[in-house]
Amino acid sequence: MTTGVRRRMGVEERRQQLIGVALDLFSHRSPDDVSIDEIAAAAGISRPLVYHYFPGKLSLYEAALQRAADDLADRFVEPMEGPLGVRLLRVMGRFLDFVDGHGPGFSALMRGGPAVGSSTTNAMIDSVRQAAYIQILAHLGITDPPARLELVVRSWISLAESTALIWLDGRRIPRAELELQLVHDFAALAAVSAAYDEEMAGILRRILAEEPPEGPFTELITRLIGLVPQEQSS
Incomplete structure (x- = not known):
């Protein structure tokens, strides 16, 4: 008014x-x-x-959607400082800030809204995904990713999108827990890929070597070890 x-x-x-x-x-x-x-x-x-x-x-x-897409892509920009897990946690915080504050708009951006299926909307969505992909590779210090790493990063970006859309329907999981879970999802995808590929294993070892004891990736490892029955872990 x-x-x-x-x-x-x-x-x-x-x-x-x-x-x-x-x-x-x-x-x-x-x-x-x-x-x-x-x-x-x-x-x-x-x-x-x-x-x-x-x-x-x-x-x-479409003009409003473009502004939202530019804003969302900017949320993945993060200074190249500190361990990767902490950086991703900050990125997910900003990502869910956007999702939380633009619920219907985020849904429209990801699902197409009134322009569903249009080449313009699809190009906007692809540009956000590509911007996020490039940023994650930059944090990994890799310019020419092997096939399995590309699969991990792109799969994780898609997972973050779909998880956010589901979360918007009721917000039944505390946001802080969801941010951490998404970071853990990245580590989990990388770990599964590393189990099949030595190059991915080397990338994962480098990530974990830089992870502090209180970092999110260390927390995931601790949680997973806690799930193993004592007779198997001893």
Whole structure:
């Protein structure tokens, strides 16, 4: 709801305002349930003026989706400092910050929303996944990943997406636990791959060698050892 004297905006400034308003509405409700009239009212302008800047709801939706995609991709950017497990934990914290704050919008981004199946939406989703993939490889210090490592990283990114979508339906697992579980999922996928491939085993050994006693990967190992019956572990 707007108050006070309206200020005339330039074309690009008004477009960016409408994108921000639409993204805020899409973040709290399904884009299918948000009308152009609501977007216009929230922006403090008339419905015809919205159409002056965007030819239709789909084009505005795609512009808002692009901003959300850029924001989500930025969540995977992390300084190359400290052990990998701690870095991934910070990344997952920011990732779930986005998911938690943009529930319907995140679902729309991952599922396509009103633009499901469109080449534009698919390209946005792929760009987020590729940005995340490149960032994880950078943290591993690898530019030319072997096939099994590519499989691990891309599988983990898909797992994080699907886990977040399921979690949004009721948020039945505490968020902090889910962040840690996702980091453990990465280690688990890497460990299974390492059991079949010596190159992956070398990568995993290097990761674990840099892991502190209180790190998330060490915690996973401790938890797994605790699951082994005493007569088998002795």
